[in-house]
Amino acid sequence: MPDNQPALEQIALLRRLRAIRQFRPDPVPDQAVVAILAVARWSGSASNRQPWELIVIRNSETLHALANAGGTAPHLAGAPLGIVLVMAGEEGAATREAFDEGRLSERIMLAADAFGVGSCIGWFSGGSEKAAKRILGVPDERVLRTAISLGYADEQARAGMPRRPQPRKPLAAIVSYERYGQR
């Protein structure tokens, strides 16, 4: 069915997205940043609440400070660009906001990938949230959790790293039909 060719190409794009942690120093062009932000802006959220703000960071000192804040985003130190998500922190909405934050993050990664820009998600978990808030001037009542490192993949550095296999569970292990456990 030749009609499905564009669909299959898009599917291939969705499938190929992988986390990239080693970056070349080249900056991400403004055109790509603007397009990524436009996609982020149009993300869907529960009841269209859009419970998010974004901080775009290119300053190398800030990126290093965030990388060293103690979370799971050391890759920010080697990235030419970071996008940090600030969530509204509405009372009683922690789960809903985390879900919307995941949707937003995935879109940012896919939009970056469209420009050949690799990315990786890190979290300010535990005590590092406070440190990161101080670095960025984020008010206490907001939730600061996700930092996305962005940049062009440094294929040479990646080739030199031990390959971390990232296999996925087979479909047969995760998909049921009509009822849980019915394969």
Next chain:
Amino acid sequence: MPDNQPALEQIALLRRLRAIRQFRPDPVPDQAVVAILAVARWSGSASNRQPWELIVIRNSETLHALANAGGTAPHLAGAPLGIVLVMAGEEGAATREAFDEGRLSERIMLAADAFGVGSCIGWFSGGSEKAAKRILGVPDERVLRTAISLGYADEQARAGMPRRPQPRKPLAAIVSYERYGQR
């Protein structure tokens, strides 16, 4: 820059995704379902935990029962296909799982969109989770929250509905540079 044409086309795809709640009765072809599941399978998750299972539902009785379970997924009743996400329910990982669930949901919607299939997210919130678990035979210790309705948009029905405007906040209101609040 002609080089960026494919990137801009992909960006357009990401931007155009909207929730669809009114469906034609035509079934979603198996080829599309398989492709959507393949994309779902390759979704990224924290530490590659893949804390999810999926239930693919075409049975109209089951879809109606889920729609009536009391959550925010009444649109399942009119959909030819539902994909329900079952999360692992690991202790102390509620936020992380909700975030990964959001990433997975976004991918499923985008993969469906590649085939011209519309979709909408609903939640089994509050008491409806128990009812939905009973309907689908999902064990108590799992988290059952997200149902995604899928099908071809019924443009006629949509045209007859009052348009719910889904504006988005302007970029200037949600994006800071280098430091929170710095426009």
